Amino acid sequence: MTEGPLLSLAGVHTHIGQYHILQGIDLEVPRGGMTVLLGRNGAGKTTTLKTIMGLLAPSQGEVRFRGQPIGGRRPHANARDGIAYVPEDMGIFAGLTVKENMTLAAREGAFSADRLDWLLTLFPALRKFWESPAGVLSGGQKQMLSIARAMIEPRDLLLIDEPTKGLAPAIITAMIDAFRELKRSETTVLLVEQNFLFASSLGDTVAVVDDGRTVHRGTMAELTADAELQERLLGLSLEGHS
Amino acid sequence: MLMDGLLSGDRFRSPVLAGVIALITVALVVLPFADDGPRALAMGARICIFVVLVASYDVLLGYTGIVSFAHTMFFGFGAYGAAIALDNMGASWGAIGLGTLAALGVSIVVAVAIGLLSLRVRAIFFAMITLAAASFVLILASQLHEFTGGEDGITYSVPRMLKPAFKLFDGEILGLRFSGKIVSYYLVFLVSAVLFLVMLRVVNSPFGRVLLAIRENEFRAEALGYRVVAYRTASFVFAACMATLAGVLSAVWLRYTGPDTSMSFAIMIDVLLMLVIGGMASMYGAIIGVVIMNLAQFYLQDLMEVGMEATISLPLIPELIAPERWLLWLGVLFILCVYHFPAGIVGRLRGLK
Amino acid sequence: MSEAQDAAAGEAAAGLPPKRLRDIVEAWLPPLLVPLIVLVGLPLIGGLPQWLTLTLAGLSMGMMIFLMAAGLSLVFGLMDVLNFGHGAFITFGAFIAASVLVPLNAWVTAESLPLNLLAVLIAVAAAVLFGLAMGFLFERIVIRPVYGQHLKQILITMGALIVAEQLVPVIWGALPVSVPMPNAFAGTVIVGEATLERYRLLAVAFGVLVYIATYLTLTRTRIGLIIRAGVENRDMVEALGYRVTAVFIGVFVAGSALAAVGGVMWGLYREIITAHVGNEVMILVFIVVIIGGLGSLRGSLVGALLVGLVTNYTGFLAPKLALGSTLLLMVLILLWRPTGLYPATKT
């Protein structure tokens, strides 16, 4: 297997219907690290993840996974190849129980007991509602289910779209720990996140998207250190606001 | 401005569409002058009546998202109302009026009952309940044959003014003798036009917008303060009344009413076909769908006859395009329509730049 | 679905504070309905032989309807696809039975149960093959573009139905066709004073077989889960690594094959078939599927048996009501349980 980034996008364009949404995304996700994708609402972050997962087909440019081009490959093939996806709308199956939701994610059959235990300890609510239809979960609990589902089996690459939205601070703290643990197990993560604190405490590298284009790439350390850069790229003025 | 008012501000949003609708309207107006033969007139009148029927179904299906299979039942109430009144009271305008009122009364009661009882259940259940109600009424019509003439239907006569023998005035205009047939054609045309414009107004009113909202997301509509069941029932009743009036028109025009002209499931399917081919959630779609289907019904066979004769030596093909198989091709057209023009022909025209 | 919609739906199912007794009754009543009606029927009908005849006929008619409804229920319940074209598969199944059995006349008329049975099995196999092939095409051409859109499904499958019905006379000619009944199934079993056509026994056996096979497939495999999830969110199931498309085709094709088998059985029962033979029973089939609760196989079975019994009993007790009886049954059941006897989704 080649060295180099686990996932790379070069000059990716994506259309949805007649709309030209992505207009040149360049991205490299190093193996074993966590890359954070930042950008304002409507910038094209979600579209980028969908394009990688195969839910949208790029109209131009290259998507490579382990060096192999995968642009336009069907999502199930990507999933079997080791990519897991936590969509923005969580994508849980409301009519299925929590258990069934998880069962579907464990494609190889039975759960690994340890891993399940680890996830259920991380998200205790799931244990409580194990046999309930996922539709009755609270907003945050659905979010937890979606994340747990993506992590139930070891995967090489996790694509996660805004995991912390709707989660209580306590859970977010716990999740930071969990992600650190994941990182130790060599799982690569591409994260879209608005919660800068969460992102900055986990991310190694960052890319900022605006108007369907990558406008900045660099390390997280660089970005956290440079307030001016933050201001320019992200308008991180929340602190001073209210 | 006047035009805009008549059309309730419902823009064509496509020059082709505007042209086609204008053409159809003009064609319907001058039709008797061009061809006062029975087939042409029958087609013209059928188009007018079905425009009302299909448009009223569009209010339900396209705008409110209610799938009902009982729409022709209301059409039948109207037709039988007028027919039974004319049959029993003799050919008078009073009979038509009374029949209409009685039919509207029945339609409103039945529509409110069905609406309140069952508009709360899931769409598919509602569809089944209406299907059940419609087949029940159909059987009723055939069992109450003293009243309805059963399968044979009722033949009756209409006020003198509408009979072929009647002359509105002596002499001709542009070569057309204004017989009662022509008078009743124009009567049908005018009433249909008015009903159509009324429906156009309603779907473009604030009420119409609420119907769209309910179709899209009834839960949220309720949360905004719209009482969904009330609106749905209102929409159902309104559409039922319009269908009833279309039924009256049909009864007066045909001078015959029977299950096959008014209530049968075949008409329900025709209505569906017309609506979908024309384009749902657009009143103009109803016009286009009705015209296309009627042209097909009256003339596609002739075309296929030619085709069959041309291919008579080939295997299977002449079988497939025998004139009797015109329904087959209509079915194919229909599938292609749902497939390729999900918004019907109107949607397609509007999509063109 | 939005959270509050879920919540509202959940409320309906979960109900207010648990009332123990009521819960128990609610849970046990549906399966008990059939024996209950059979029991109530006896004093109403009066005579034991009449009651026995009607009950056996009702149950076996129910089984035949179930055979036709099973495919629809499967497709409807698992894939949420409302296939108005289902009737076309029944029709084609029946015509295929005729086409197979007529040339096999020697076997059909032979005085030998194995030969008779073999003839029927060949007809069934032909119908299954046809169902598989047509189902495949149907899914690709007609159904594929309209997953998740009920309205369009109704429309497009109706279009397909028209086409299919029109194709029958092109293929088989416009005259009614007779389906020869194999010798062994032609007679009647007489039990005391009660009678039962032998053919109905075959139908019951077939129905039970199909029920068990389908039930096992659905519970022993993950297919049910994948499909249910896929209906809610296809993309997500794909993203979990399943080839939803293939699974959906599989289920649809299986449903179509079942319909065709139902058609064979129905064609044999009707003896004379026309292009409308499938469509004629569709209202009944829809009613059964709805009474049962969308997509529940068990529900369809119970629903079909109920319909079979109720039509036979009312046909005997009050013939005027016979036709309305199924509709009435449906309305009553929907008033009691707005989502049918066995609602498939648990929310």
Place this chain on the structure above:
Amino acid sequence: MTEAHPDSIPAVHPVLETRDLTIRFGGHVAVSQVSCAFQAGSLTAIVGPNGAGKTTYFNLISGQLRQSAGRVFLFGEDISGLPASKRALRGIGRAFQLTNLFPNLFVLENVRLAVQARARAGFDLFSVANRHRELIERAELLLDQVALLGQAYNRVSALSHGDQRKLEVALLMALEPEVFMFDEPTAGMSADDAPVILDLIHGIKARGDKTILLVEHKMNVVRALADRIVVLHNGQKVADGEPDAVMGLPVVQEAYLGVAPGSGQAAGS
């Protein structure tokens, strides 16, 4: 900061009050005997862990769910039996946690529908909707306020997640209710866009006569806006009071913020 204090208004009745509000789902009690009164001009933040019952509490107030026990009062009147639509018309406005819009209608039409509901013009069958200039202008104004005017003629289904959240808020604003209920209005909103919404909420509060309920997990937002915090935990109200006092309570620190008492640092802020 110009804050209207609850007690500065002569409160005959609280605007909104719940008494012993309870709902059970089977055996699970999602909201348990919550009693709370909300005064005009106040902004109350409702916080609590995921699954604490916040959204369910909102559903009970706005009528999406029917309580198993307890009562809801609006201006002293018992509205517990009213359907959601009637409550909306009486002034209970609600934005949803998970976006809940009319996906195939234009963005403008979404807001227009809400404006029209407010104007009670729904059963107007015979006027032309497009001629109600005042309704349309009002809708446009609201879209402008949430920075969505540029998208007015896009279909909602083509909006990004964050933009849909903004529209959700615009619909609530359009209803001009007496009680505003926001369920995590800024979830998924970028740092650029969230302030727009927070400004709006702040603007409503500043008018001083509206009652605002806010569910929010971002502590900095809560601190900046709320003048009272109610904490729900396992469906029960476990704390209620001034922000600083409530945030200091051990139960909040532990169960909600997930930090050992006293360490004072929360990840979500």
Place this chain on the structure above:
Amino acid sequence: QDKDPIKIALVQGTSGSPLEVFSRQSQDGFRLGVEYATGGSNMVLDRPIEIITKDTQFKPDVARAVLAEAYGEDEVVLAVGGTSSGVTMAMLPVAAEYEKILLVEPAVADSLTGPDASEYIFKTSRNSSMDMQAQALALKPDENLYVATLAEDYAFGRDGIAAFKRALEGTGAHVVHEEYVPLKTTDYTAPGQRLLDALKDQPGRKVILIYVAGSGDPMGKLKGMAPERYDIELSTGGHILPVLPTYKRVPGMEGAIYYYYEAPKNPVNDWLVKTHQERFNSPPDFFTAGGMAAGIAVVEALKKAGSTETADLIKAMEGMSFESPKGTMTFRPEDHQALQSMYHFKIKVDPDVDWAIPELVREIKPEEMDIPVNK
């Protein structure tokens, strides 16, 4: 100018209903009839006959429009049709309006020559009264006969049973039970049980008379309930060829049939059977025979009238007798119904024939039947 063709319209449903095939049989028969009656020249009054077909699509409104078109625009001399009674009913007034003849074929209902029919309506097809009278005669009714009837619950079914009972009047036979089932019934167990219950304890000869149109098979289903246990016979009218295979279950059953190609013994029928076999490779059926009768009637009427004027034609046709595949038919002047023979049959099963053979017992002549005039 004399060579202008004489136009005749066949206004029948050829699409949209299972009955469409009957229309086509009828049209084939009509052409054969014209051919036969003109000696193969297709000329009458020295003018060629031109046949125009129009599809009613089984829709009354379409039917009226195309019939009016035929009369008004195509200027046909007369029209023949339609197939279903309801649609034909709707066509009647059009004939009166255009003052031209409508020859009803193959629709059956009595009401087509009833009060709504004008002087312009003639009918070569049989009517339900004939079916039932013949059926009654085929039962050889006497005091010893006990009948229970099964029919569909609508005008057609009830009228048929009424006609049947009329036919039994004065014979002393008893109708002990009338069972009506909803249209489109498929399971006949319940009505069958009621019929058995009603009949089984009666004395004498016990018969269940089945009068159900459409393609359902009540006879087979009733047979399945073993009525012979109680010495109950079944009896029903004959049917078109494709349905006759189902009669194999009831060997020996007797009833009356409208037409079976081996039944009538006359030159017209011989020619028809031979020609049909040659051209279509199958024996003729009900509606081929009916269509042929109509074709012959039209040609004979034109010949007799010597003109194409409607008034002349009506005068010529009233009381006119002509030879058809079913022997001599006569348009009776009172209601213009063509009186005709029916055939008493007994089912014979021959393993080498695909269908059950309704073997002729005897021809029931028109004079034997008392067909009411209900104008």
